[in-house]
Amino acid sequence: MRINQLCYSLLALALIASFYVSHSFWVWLLLVNLFTFLLYGADKYAARSNWQRVPEKTLLIFGLVGGWPGGAIAQQLFRHKTQKQPFKTWFILSVVANVVVLLGLVYQSELLEQISVL
Known part of the structure; x- marks a missing residue:
């Protein structure tokens, strides 16, 4: 299933790329949403x-991880869907x-935050 390999490679690429920037959480969300949109x-x-086709399970996993x-x-x-x-x-x-x-x-x-104030 080459399409699945491509999809999960994109997900791994997004994860790796998000580690190399200062706001990694926001970059992760941006990339995973962009890739999810493109996959649909x-x-x-x-x-x-x-x-x-892209398997439904793959589309759901992309959504589950933030996309x-x-x-x-x-x-x-x-x-679609x-x-x-x-x-x-x-x-x-x-x-x-x-x-x-x-x-x-x-x-x-x-x-x-409340605990650190105490």
Whole structure:
């Protein structure tokens, strides 16, 4: 599955690139969202051209690791994967998981800040 190797190579490239900049978290989010957006577009094009598709599992993993905003925008822009079940359910669950983790990180940082003040 060469398409999967390419997808995960892009993910690894984004991770490596994000370590070499000062705001690595934000660079990671920017790159993973850009790559997720592009993957949805490539998958839509492949579907229309009858080419090898990007596996749904790969699209979901990209969303789960932070690329869900890019995936959500691409879904609407390309009209791709907006009605397909159970993909839609899994995508929404990945968004919820991301929001919960983000809220947990914000809560933890505020808690640590309050402790350091004491």
